[in-house]
Amino acid sequence: MNFEAVIGLEIHVEMRTKSKMFSAAPDGFSHDPNTEIAPLDMAFPGTMPVVNKQAVINAIRVANALHMTIDHTLYFDRKNYFYSDLPKGFQITQQARPIGKDGYVMIKVPGGEKKIRIERIHMEEDTCKQEHFMDYTLLDYNRAGVPLVEIVSLPDLRNGTEAMEYAEAIRNIVVYSGTSDGKMEEGSLRCDTNVSIRPCGQEEFGTKVEIKNINSFKNIEAAIDYEIDRQSRLLLSGDPVVQETRRYDEASGKTIRMRLKSDAVDYKYFCEPNITPIKLSDEFVDEAIKTCPELYDAKEKRYLMAGLSQSDADILLSDPEMAAYFEEGMPLVKAPKDLANFLIVEINSYLNKETKAIAELPLKPATLAEIVMMQETGGLSHKQCADILAKVLLNPQLSPEKAKEELHIVAQVSDSGAIMGFINAVLAANPQSIVDFKAGKDRALGFLVGQVMKASHGKVNPAEVSRLLKEELDKRQS
């Protein structure tokens, strides 16, 4: 029997705003536990929530990027339950009226694109962080009240790869809209997935299993594909799939049961009485959208138009700071592709070696562009420029021009008169190579170019040598 998987994703994204969702405490600048807390975050009696305007702007931008209908009145609700990580005993969320609904995102699938519908996006607040030990638990309230957006997909995804593509598409939007750093490894983007399978052709859904604790995009794919396989094997052997919550264990590559799920908890939702409905003017919503930083897709398009390959564009865009660096240098070079090459090869290997982020690169985009220009118009080879770059990275005080001097790098000679002098001398010394070339041995040309380079001590432009040498050889009678 063939099964079809039905997958839904609930993605929680921590927003990077200056302050928290409903309090004035700073949002996530410190790693020292319990240092970023306002009385509200610990639910001190008498504290009241005040909606963070930037969080609303972010949510609008994400909703717009996901082609959603944006609610111009904000409503908040209380989700009531007791848990040790929940300071107030309720979470303020948007149950009845999410800020955005009925959207979609396009994902890449083999042979084209697929539309994944999105049910809703809403704002809410994070809980505090728990660290469990043998006989006690520590609570860190820094995370309590951090603004979240939750994005809930409709069950349009069919396999792990699609789910991963979808999560990455969401990541790209939240990252490039400036909403979040979108790091699954650090928990700033969290993904709960619901997986069920049904015989192909069956309308009704199978029993849903929830998978939590997936900590990377790659593991979304792995966890779901494992789970589909597990459920298929169960059904084929006549065992039922039970409703439960599982977690993905990276080491074994398996999902493991956390708890059986009985009927869903009753959260006793009701409207948050301390936040009266907030009307958003058309101007406010339009302005939020208009001022949204350029998104991934638009950048990608622009990079390709500028002559970058798809893989170069993908690599640069995988790190928003790298992309920003690239864009700063872009107008300063002739061909952005040359700049991309330096970033992807030389700069990346430097950063890897030094385990630094691009933000820590001791080199301004303009300086890198200057080095790129030495290659583009200054007559230096890529290798020469790479040497200059390495020198400058070692000593950031040094200007590229100075580094070039210190390395005794001189521009390659492209003047044909001068090059012809070397060529004639080399040809006179190597008559056999001329014969070989005429006999169709291409290797002879390479040998002769090498000899010219050697004779000129590398100062001539090899491309130019190759062109002139060919012309000269063609002229000579065999």
Add this chain to the structure above:
Amino acid sequence: MNYIDLSLKELHEALVAKKVTPLMLTEEALKRAHENKDNAFEYLDDEGAMAFAKTLTEPEKDNPLWGIPYFAKDNFSTKGIPTTASSNILNGYVPVFDATVVAKLKAVKAVMIGKTTLDELAMGGTGTTGHLGKTYNPYDPKHERMIGGSSCGSAAAVSASVAPFALGSDTGDSVRKPACYAGLVGMKPTWGRISRYGLFPFAPSLDHVGYFTRDVYASAVLLDVLAGRDNRDATSSAKPIDRYEEDLNKPVKGMKIAVLKMVTDSVKDEEIKKHFYASVEALKKQGVEVDYVEFGKDLLESLYATYIVISCAEATSNDANLDGIKFGPYKGGKTYQEVMFNARTAGFSELIKRRFVIGSYCLMRENQEELFLRAQRNRAKIVERVNEILKDHDFILALSAPSIAPLFTQASDKLSDEYLIADNHLCLGNFAGLPSISLPLGYEKGMPYGVNFMGRAFEEKKLFQMSSAYEAITGLAETSALDPKEAKL
């Protein structure tokens, strides 16, 4: 007789003339508070109050609250001063911030003497359920009669002339009812007029900051200070505030009042009714137009149930933070559930637990439609009716309560109209969030009773104007249990 017994206006003049100092007033207030036998205080801040009063040496002529002692109900957050909301669950809790109203009063240099008792967590109307036990009515030295609640301690403190004013909170009638039983002016303005930041929530959609004074003038000038937008309370209004005392004692000719007929009709005490009608006639003589209006019996009878459902539902959520982890007594437990269960079992009284159960039940998925949402819809209907009446009238007038303060032993028939309507209609002002003020009308057996005016949203200034006219009719300004006045009517 002491300076502290003077009206706020006279007291201010005496302070400006340096006949008395804030320190002398503070000493007197503390002395009276310590000697008081009404069980009105949770905490007396002897050191803090004295220290602050000592710094007040240069009178501020244009600041009527300069150096004036006052009390705050113990459900206002006060930095560094224990605040329990009269509940064991908050024993030992010392807040880290001041409620906005407390900060505002500090800024105008009023001197907070201490914190007053309340019905536990402000839930209750009898002044008997706080963790310190019953609070008594200063008018009844035999301690047989209640003062009402939940702001019982604040009412007792002002009524016993321990201080000229006190802060309270009003979710159903928690300021205005005790004001009525204590012969005081009890005011709660429009929802959103005074910031609630720092007020421990009971039911935020109904909660108001209110306060007790001994005359209408003090009530008006206090609102000058307390009112205004607060960025920490998103529900506070940005509407400009008024000079609320400006129109006091101006003619009220031409103003229109709707008297709630059903309320008076359900009152059994003929003596009280007689005085009420006499006061209405006196208003008419001043050119006030009076209509006796039907509100709708069904709606009035539904007030109590609607109130219980909404207030308990909100309360169960608001107090969910008191879980023994951050707040509340730690009573041990192997799991977080056990820790919470043990703390909440020990910390809350049975009455509070009962309210939580009711609230939780009303919010359950299978009951929400039939209970919570239905109550919300009914609230909207009630509010619509109130606003309909206020379209044609400036005020709605009714007796604040059907009787003088009840005996502790007296059980009310919870299904009678007298209870359901005459004893519960003040919550109209909470449902609609309208400004509402209780004023003394007279005495029976030496115990005060009063009336209530409710006005349109943000028309507090006009409400004070009418109140000053009514005060002139009854002659019951600056009353206190120490020195009861003769009612004029």
